[in-house]
Amino acid sequence: MAKQILLNAFNMNCIGHINHGLWTHPRDTSTQYKTLAYWTDLARLLERGLFDGLFIADIVGTYDIYGNSVDVPLKESIQLPVNDPLLLVSAMAAVTRHLGFGLTANLTYEAPYLFARRLSTLDHLSNGRVGWNIVTGYLDSAARAMGLAQQPEHDRRYDQADEYLQVLYQLLEGSWADDAVVSDRKRRVYAEPSKVRKVRHQGEFYTVEGYHLCEPSPQRTPVLFQAGSSPRGLAFAGNHAECVFISGQSKAATRAQVDKVRAAAQAAGRSAQAVKVFMGITVIVAPTEQQAQAKYAEYLQHASAEAGVAHFAASTGIDFASYGLDEPIGASKGNAIQSATRQLQENVWTRRQLLEQHALGGRYVTLVGAPDQIAEQLIAWIDETGLDGFNLTRTVTPESYEDFIELVVPQLQQRGRYKTAYADGTLREKLFESDHPHLPAEHPGSTYRNPPIVSPTGALHHA
Template identity: 60%
Template sequence: MPKEILLNAFNMNCVGHINHGLWTHPRDQSDRYHRLDYWTSMAATLERGLFDGLFLADIVGVYDVYQQSVDLALRESIQLPVNDPLMLVSAMAAVTKGLGFGVTVNVHAEEPYIFARRLSTLDHLTDGRIGWNIVTGYLDSAARAVGQSALGEHDTRYDRADECLDLLYALWEGSWDDDAVLGNRKARVYADPARVRKIRHEGTYYRADAYHLSEPSCQRTPVLYQAGTSGRGRKFASRHAECVFISSPDTTVARAASRAIREGAVGEGRRVDDVRIFAGITVVVDRTQRAASEKYEDYLRYASPEAGLAHFSAGTGMDFSQYELDEPITYGKGNFVQTSVDLARERGWTKRSILSDMALGGRYPLIVGDPNQVADALEAWIDEGEVDGFNLARTVAPESYEDFIDLVVPVLQERGRYKTAYGEGSLRNRLFGEGNRLPARHHGAGFRPNGTARDVE
């Protein structure tokens, strides 16, 4: 039986996200990002298309590496201004029943004790449809904004993230028993004190002496997303991630990344299918190949490859404005997005080639065609790239999502490659079919009272 494709809409609480410059297109509505009805309408649209989730990216710094300035980021709205993604979720959950929500939060920008309650609250309010995209950051500007001199060393950031996750697991999984809440009005006992325990944690980076403030939610631990595919990032994903987001230029690179991620999970005592892998993709579709090509040419007139280059500069920590178009570039080992640096070095990218790849303002593989051509290409990524689904980047919003839903989804459904209804239960159960909670073989399950929990009184 062919694999059923999973699908997230990839977006951000800002004007310009991945495909830069398209906010200037006359049909684009992304400048309404600070309006609640913009997001509730989008959520309803995505639910109509049976999207598994809305994946919300985020940053807590600014892109100031290119030209050593924030000027272009401001002029082109390169993820600036950007609002909090978590604030959108409860409103969108109120107008949907099946759509999941993956929110990006930098593990180093939050106090675990407070953050645990925020995610539990959203898990309650969404009936178990919340996921967390765990990031460790890659912007010096974000570190400076919170009083640090510079971004911490790459691998050390993951060491700290490992400890943070252990503390969060202890709070989410170990503080309250499933039957702690009695709600007994006659006996005047809402929660049984004997079934609620204090979490004590004394670590290298964190200390805590606290009860989790929230009663158990549907999933307890949110679905865990992660996007790091460097050596250290992959080790982190092997232990924690349930869904991994990869950015690969083709199916060959995607296949290698997918196999490495799954092998890592098995090495941590998990199963090969305990991880769902999503590839970043951009689609321009219309009813005919000619119409799709014309739409693409129309979009190109508004796109900003230079803004895409500025975004890439921030990810690699390299100011590409200082290079001539065909000047050889020396890519050193950076402290930023290592996989981007490694790929650029491996392929010998020059400024000209990067700008060419970012003709539509973004760096993800591009599919342009009629519905059948797009479906063919997506199936090839699934079968040859060995991924499970896609994070579909927006171009002109909300048009690009509407086009995909109206034109591509029916074709995929006819081919048996896309669901015709949402499954039951939580986001985790819909993705994996094994219930609402972390499986017993996941590292986080060991923090349950009947597991091998540490730091629990």
Template identity: 55%
Template sequence: MTQAKRHIHVNAFNMNCVGHIHHGLWTHPRDQSTQYHSLQYWTHIAQVLERGLFDGLFIADVIGYYDVYQGSVDLTLREGIQLPVNNPWLIVSAMAAATKHLGFGLTAMVGAHNPYTFARDVTTLDQLTGGRIGWNIVTGYVDSGARGLGQNGLAEHDSRYDRAEDFLELSYKLWEGSWDDDAVIADKARRIHTLPDRVRPVTHDGPFYRAHAIHMSAPSPQRTPVLFQAGTSSRGLRFAGRHAEGVFIGANSPEAARAASRKLRQAAVEAGRRPEDIKIYAGIAVVPGRTQAEARDKHAEYLAHASAESGLAHFAASTGVDFARFALDEPIQFGNANAIQSATQTAQQQGWTTRRKLLEQFALGSRYHTIVGDASQVADELERWIDIGEIDGFNLTRVVVPETWEDFTDLIVPELQNRGRYRTQYGGASGSETFRQRLFGRGDRLPAHHAGASFRHVPESAQDTSGPHRASSASSASSARTA
């Protein structure tokens, strides 16, 4: 029997700003990203993506701004390099109201929030969207953001992950352990909304956070949102292995994607999980046309508006290196980065050792791999990345908004569907499903072998008293903490 081909998962990759990944393209006459502060802009994008049966809209964010290149924020401001940037969380309710199925992967930096109030924010959105929320966990990578938060600069790279571990442990306790599923009965006749004996405070005394409190919100459909992460440093891999359900990788070839995927899946196994517990998305750009010639012409048109230097300025912030200090062909000294370690590693591994070589990578304003061609050619390449790269799907970055996603929906989705590689409708008995159910098909909640599930409250009547068992999830769970 022939094995069924795996469906390709696709998120749209965006940011609540003008210039996200492909810098300079906001100047294209058909691009509408300067309308990012309009709700109509976002609701239209959401409706296009739902028509294209995308998994979700993955919205990046950064706390701070890019002032490493030329030691200034001037180029960032002139070119709109992710500045100005607005809050991604505040636009979701409008998009959710305009759609029924689309998921939302939202970025939030650990150091800019408190777990107690952040947990309520997430639960609120998960309730309002019917369980369509994911959280992209980031630890920060620009000193400007740390200074804005009252610090002298970023904390050391690995210690930022230690803080994220502590943040998540307290969040799990709130989401998973504070309220029972049957706590809310809303009995008007008896004047009982919530049963007090079904709610309990959590206690947490960690290295970064302390709390003794009841979660302020009743459980949402997913309780814990779908957890995304993007770091692939050695410390990031350990963190992803324990927590991440979706991981976003950067790779310039299917072979590079395969190497990253195998490391991530092995990290999950080492954390007591299964290789298939992580969905892996590669960042990619697609420039399709109805013919090969049309696609090539469109790509050339896009190149004319792109800014390679802006892409380099963005990359400078990612690595912490001011590339403007080096002559075009002068060897670049990367040193030990405290920003995104994987970005520095990629540059060194690929031999991007001079400013000239780096600028060549940013011809379209970004170093993302770009596929140009007609529907058949693009589908061939996407399948090659999935099959050779051992990944699950793609974060499809915008080049021109909303043209990129309209083209993918109209040209590429039908081709992939004809090949049996893309869904033909959203699932769910009532036509809707939670984000986690869509991705894994195993229910709305975290699986039992995920670290977060160990913080669930287990009623005394259900506990196994014949031997060692997990303590109440609402109590201290220090044994679940990793260094």
């Protein structure tokens, strides 16, 4: 059977996300991001299109590298202002039954003890439809706002992330036994004390002593997403990630990146297929190719290439505004996103070329065409690169998702490459076609489940 394509809508709790400037399009509604109706309507739409999830990006800090100011980010709303992504889930979960929610949270600024409670709460309220996109941050503006002089060094952030996950696994997997909650009214016992364990962690970055505040949620640990592509980021993904998000510009480079992700999983003792790999992509579709090209030209009139370059500047830590249009840009090793700086190191770029690359406001692969053309191109990307699916970014909201659902989804279904109905179960069960909601046995987080519990008398019990 041919591989079924997985699909997330890629979005953010803000106006300008990836394809910048399109908030000025007369049909775009992204300025309504502050309203619940904006998000609940989107959730209903995506579930109608059988999307696997809504992947919500986030950033802490501001993009102040370009021109050494936030002028362009403020004028073009380049992920500024930006609201909390996690607070959206309850409302969207209430109007859907199957749609998953991949939520970005920066562990550098989230205490693991309280963050574990937030994850469990959302997993309960969504009936097991939550994923966490693990990020460590890359903006010095965020570090300064949080009282630090600058971000910790790149690889050091991953050292901290490894320990953070150890703490979370102990809380989410090991604190409460599966059968700790008995809800026995006659005995007046809601939870059996002998089956709830205090977590005691003393590490380099974290000291935690306490019981997890929540009873076990449907998935216990949410589905774990991650997007690092540096050697250290890949090692982290190999150990922890269940879904990895990559950014590709060509099929050959994407194939190489997918192979690296799968090799990292195998190096960590997991199977190559233990990780689902998604690539960010933009699709502009219309009933005919001519209409699609006309729509693309229309979008270009509203997009802001400069805003896209300002966003990219923050990703690399390089102020492109300080270069002349045709002056070669010097790449330097920084503390930002290493995959972004690597693009500059491997090619000679000028600001003019960057502006051309960001003509639609972003630099994702953009497919433009009729429904059958788009379907065939998406299938080719999957078959030729080993990808499992896509993070479909928005252009004009909600038009881009409506067009895809009405025009492309039926074409993929006709070709047997996209589901015609949701499977039952949690987000993890849906994504991996399994009948088990928890981390699989080969995942290191599963080893924290059901450890021995010490009772007040000092006796050992096994949950």
